[in-house]
Amino acid sequence: MVSNRLNIVLPLAAAVLVISALAVTVTADYVRPPPRKTLHFPWVSRPSSQPQQVHVSLAGNKHIRVTWITSDSSSPSLVEYGTSPGKYNFRGHGDTTSYSYLFYSSGTIHHTVIGPLEDDTVYFYRCGGQGPELKFKTPPSEFPVTLAVAGDLGQTGWTQSTLEHIDLCQYDLHLLPGDLSYADYIQNRWDTFGELVQPLASARPWMVTQGNHEKESIPFFKEGFESFNARWKMPYEESGSTSNLYYSFEVAGVHVVMLGSYTDYDETSDQYNWLKADLSTVDRKRTPWLLALFHVPWYNSNSAHQGEGDNMMEAMEPLLHAAGVDIVFAGHVHAYERSKRVYNGKSDPCGAVHVTIGDGGNKEGLAHKYKEPSPEWSVFREASFGHGELKIVNSTHAFWSWHRNDDDEPVRSDEVWITSLMSSGCVAEERKEAREILWSP
Numbered sequence: 204m205v206s207n208r209l210n211i212v213l214p215l216a217a218a219v220l221v222i223s224a225l226a227v228t229v230t231a232d233y234v235r236p237p238p239r240k241t242l243h244f245p246w247v248s249r250p251s252s253q254p255q256q257v258h259v260s261l262a263g264n265k266h267i268r269v270t271w272i273t274s275d276s277s278s279p280s281l282v283e284y285g286t287s288p289g290k291y292n293f294r295g296h297g298d299t300t301s302y303s304y305l306f307y308s309s310g311t312i313h314h315t316v317i318g319p320l321e322d323d324t325v326y327f328y329r330c331g332g333q334g335p336e337l338k339f340k341t342p343p344s345e346f347p348v349t350l351a352v353a354g355d356l357g358q359t360g361w362t363q364s365t366l367e368h369i370d371l372c373q374y375d376l377h378l379l380p381g382d383l384s385y386a387d388y389i390q391n392r393w394d395t396f397g398e399l400v401q402p403l404a405s406a407r408p409w410m411v412t413q414g415n416h417e418k419e420s421i422p423f424f425k426e427g428f429e430s431f432n433a434r435w436k437m438p439y440e441e442s443g444s445t446s447n448l449y450y451s452f453e454v455a456g457v458h459v460v461m462l463g464s465y466t467d468y469d470e471t472s473d474q475y476n477w478l479k480a481d482l483s484t485v486d487r488k489r490t491p492w493l494l495a496l497f498h499v500p501w502y503n504s505n506s507a508h509q510g511e512g513d514n515m516m517e518a519m520e521p522l523l524h525a526a527g528v529d530i531v532f533a534g535h536v537h538a539y540e541r542s543k544r545v546y547n548g549k550s551d552p553c554g555a556v557h558v559t560i561g562d563g564g565n566k567e568g569l570a571h572k573y574k575e576p577s578p579e580w581s582v583f584r585e586a587s588f589g590h591g592e593l594k595i596v597n598s599t600h601a602f603w604s605w606h607r608n609d610d611d612e613p614v615r616s617d618e619v620w621i622t623s624l625m626s627s628g629c630v631a632e633e634r635k636e637a638r639e640i641l642w643s644p
């Protein structure tokens with residue numbers, strides 16, 4: 204408390220200067236606490252067949268993929284489930300994978316797709332024919348739908364605080380724009396991360412895309428993304444992609460494209476061609492909202508990671524703009540920023556709202572330095588840990604809020620109603636030049 208008070212004076216003076224210099228962008232004067240230490244888990248030894256690190260993700264229409272790890276390789280990839288506790292009327296079988304990395308060998312990683320499932324329904328389940336009963340809720344098939352968003356999570360005391368706050372909100376699905384465990388080559392940190400997030404990730408689908416911390420490549424030896432792909436398998440096959448590093452899915456009336464900042468994106472790349480094909484099949488009557496996630500932001504006025512997204516932006520922004528992407532979520536920069544609707548560096552009524560939300564709580568701490576003056580497109584920026592909630596109310600309105608971890612309380616700090624591009628005639632079907640970009644051979 205005392206040190207907090209002492210710390211207030213200087214930053215406050217700085218903040219007053221900053222605020223008076225910026226007519227439009229809000230830069231808050233909240234005094235940021237320092238990074239917190241990596242959590243250390245009391246590793247309880249368990250029977251080797253006991254399921255660990257359970258998480259669920261969407262796996263195509265009305266299906267969920269359940270993923271867990273066992274120390275032994277002989278326990279079955281069986282998920283038993285049903286809509287009342289202890290009564291498992293349904294069963295699903297899956298398959299397993301594993302990987303080795305230097306001196307580390309992973310446990311057996313089980314992936315089991317179950318369904319068809321009812322919408323907006325709580326299922327009770329257990330993995331491997333034993334272990335504790337868990338439950339998840341499937342997303343609704345119609346609006347409203349609420350998406351929690353937090354990137355660059357890591358596994359520190361701040362991560363825990365962010366997760367606790369997300370747990371307090373009523374949400375249907377978690378979106379993670381890259382940088383999960385911050386294992387950084389130390390593979391058992393993937394395991395501790397899996398344990399840390401299990402209470403949330405086993406209860407709501409987690410949809411993730413990769414960041415730089417997932418790469419873990421070693422020249423001539425490891426290509427990269429080996430642990431990420433083995434542990435966090437996403438529905439890429441279900442969305443016509445050939446790589447776990449980019450895919451799309453639908454939830455309620457929302458089409459979400461998950462892109463890879465660390466795989467090829469130029470106009471001749473597989474990812475580009477897949478994205479173009481995927482966007483050209485979006486039916487805005489069925490999914491009026493269109494979102495995109497990737498790790499490295501395109502609109503970023505923080506000094507950290509300046510310009511790193513430029514090449515991908517140059518290649519792919521015309522496609523996203525043509526398709527009428529409503530909102531883009533990125534991470535990487537450990538701070539929060541929200542833009543106006545922008546395209547090609549300028550305000551544009553048919554552009555996307557870009558949100559940088561790489562402030563989940565990792566060990567590297569916050570990115571405090573901003574470019575001055577603030578660019579015209581930047582509406583709100585603040586270097587604090589926190590999470591976001593996107594409540595899509597209906598086909599035209601969504602309420603976005605960003606909740607900062609104010610010490611340990613979640614404080615709603617930024618909020619805005621966003622109206623869909625569908626409601627302002629900006630979707631591809633209604634614009635000739637957009638049709639030409641998306642549907643040209």
Ligand SMILES: *[C@@H]1O[C@H](CO)[C@@H](O)[C@H](O)[C@H]1NC(C)=O
Pocket residue numbers: 596597598599600
């Ligand atoms: C959508 O929700 C907004 C905000 O609650 C409301 O003002 C609007 O009338 C709703 N639109 C429709 C078509 O229901």
Ligand SMILES: [Fe+2]
Pocket residue numbers: 355382414415416498534535536
């Ligand atoms: Fe990153």
